[in-house]
Amino acid sequence: MAKPRVFTSCEIDFAHATLQLLERSGYELIYRDPLPGWPDAQTRANLPGMQALLAGSERLAADTLDLADSLRIIARNGVGYDKVDLEECTRRGIMVTNTPGAMADAVADLAFALLLALVRQISVGDRFIKAGGYEVAMGEDLSAMTLGLVGCGRIGAEVVRRALGFKMRVLVCDPWVDPARLKEMGATPSGLDELLAQADAVTLHTPLTHENRDLVNARFLGAMKRGSYLINTARGGLVDEPALIAALRSGHLAGAGLDCQVSEPPKGVSLELVQLENVVATPHSGSKTLAARKRMALMAAQSIVDCLEGRVPEHLVNKEVLKRLGK
Ligand code: DGY
Numbered sequence: 001m002a003k004p005r006v007f008t009s010c011e012i013d014f015a016h017a018t019l020q021l022l023e024r025s026g027y028e029l030i031y032r033d034p035l036p037g038w039p040d041a042q043t044r045a046n047l048p049g050m051q052a053l054l055a056g057s058e059r060l061a062a063d064t065l066d067l068a069d070s071l072r073i074i075a076r077n078g079v080g081y082d083k084v085d086l087e088e089c090t091r092r093g094i095m096v097t098n099t100p101g102a103m104a105d106a107v108a109d110l111a112f113a114l115l116l117a118l119v120r121q122i123s124v125g126d127r128f129i130k131a132g133g134y135e136v137a138m139g140e141d142l143s144a145m146t147l148g149l150v151g152c153g154r155i156g157a158e159v160v161r162r163a164l165g166f167k168m169r170v171l172v173c174d175p176w177v178d179p180a181r182l183k184e185m186g187a188t189p190s191g192l193d194e195l196l197a198q199a200d201a202v203t204l205h206t207p208l209t210h211e212n213r214d215l216v217n218a219r220f221l222g223a224m225k226r227g228s229y230l231i232n233t234a235r236g237g238l239v240d241e242p243a244l245i246a247a248l249r250s251g252h253l254a255g256a257g258l259d260c261q262v263s264e265p266p267k268g269v270s271l272e273l274v275q276l277e278n279v280v281a282t283p284h285s286g287s288k289t290l291a292a293r294k295r296m297a298l299m300a301a302q303s304i305v306d307c308l309e310g311r312v313p314e315h316l317v318n319k320e321v322l323k324r325l326g327k
Pocket of ligand 1: 056077078079080081
C-alpha cells in the first residue's frame with residue numbers, strides 16, 4: 001500500500017523529532033520549495049492524493065482545496081488560522097489544527113524587543129553609529145510607562161509577565177478573559193477607550209477575524225495618547241496601514257514596532273509603512289526561534305498522525321467537523 005503523503009512548505013529540516021515521528025508513522029514527507037506564489041505548479045502537481053498539509057501561512061480556500069481531493073487534515077505550523085477557510089474545510093470534512101502556546105515565549109520576546117528598540121532608539125542609534133555619528137535622541141524608562149494589551153491569550157499572558165518584570169503598569173482589554181484572572185496575573189482589566197487613553201504603548205495580541213480587520217483605524221489611533229507607540233506581532237490585517245502612516249507622519253504616534261504587515265513581504269502601502277524612520281519592522285519572525293519552531297513542527301506533526309490514525313487531534317480548531325465525520 002502507498003504511504004500516506006504529507007505536504008509541507010515549512011522549514012522543518014532541523015526538527016528531528018518531527019521528521020522521526022512522521023517517518024516512524026510511515027508517512028512520506030514531500031517538501032514544497034518556499035516559493036512565492038500559491039498554489040504554484042509544484043503544489044498543483046502534488047495536492048491530488050495528498051492526505052495531510054503541514055501548512056505554513058498559505059491561503060487555503062476552495063480553489064486550493066479543490067485540488068486536494070484526499071486531504072484529511074490541515075495542520076497549521078502556527079497559531080493563527082486566518083488564511084484557512086474553516087467553513088469550507090468543515091464542509092469537506094477536513095480537520096484544521098494549530099499549535100497554541102508553542103511560540104508564546106518567542107513572540108512575547110519579540111514584542112518586547114520591538115518596544116525596547118523604539119523606546120531606547122536602538123535602531124536609530126545603530127544607524128547613527130554605523131554612519132560615524134554618536135548622537136541619539138533621549139529615550140524613556142519602561143518602568144515609567146503603561147503598557148496596554150489588546151487581547152490576552154497565551155502570547156498576551158507572556159507579554160504581561162515580561163511587562164511586570166520591566167516594572168510597567170499593565171492594562172488589558174480582552175472580553176474573553178475573566179477579569180479576576182487578569183488581576184491574578186498582575187494586570188488591570190480595562191475597556192478599550194480607557195486603555196487607549198492611558199497606555200504609552202499599545203500591543204496587539206488578538207487573532208485576526210472578519211470582525212476586527214482594520215481594528216487599528218484612524219479612530220483607534222486618534223484615541224491613543226500623543227507620543228505613544230504601537231506594537232504589532234499579531235497580524236498585519238488588524239491595522240489600517242494608511243491611517244497608521246498618517247499617525248506616524250504627523251507625530252501623533254512616536255513610533256511603531258511591526259512584525260507583520262498587510263502584505264508580506266511588504267509591497268505598496270506596507271512597504272511605505274515599514275520604510276518610515278519611526279518604524280522598526282521585522283519580517284514576521286515572531287515565532288522564529290529554534291525551540292519554538294521545533295515545538296510547533298512537532299505539535300503539527302502529532303496532529304497529523306492523530307488524524308490519520310483515526311484519533312481526534314488535541315488542537316482541533318474546527319470541532320464541528322467531527323459531526324461531519326460522524327465522530
Ligand atoms: C502564527 O503562529 O500564526 C505565526 O504567525 C507564524 O505563522
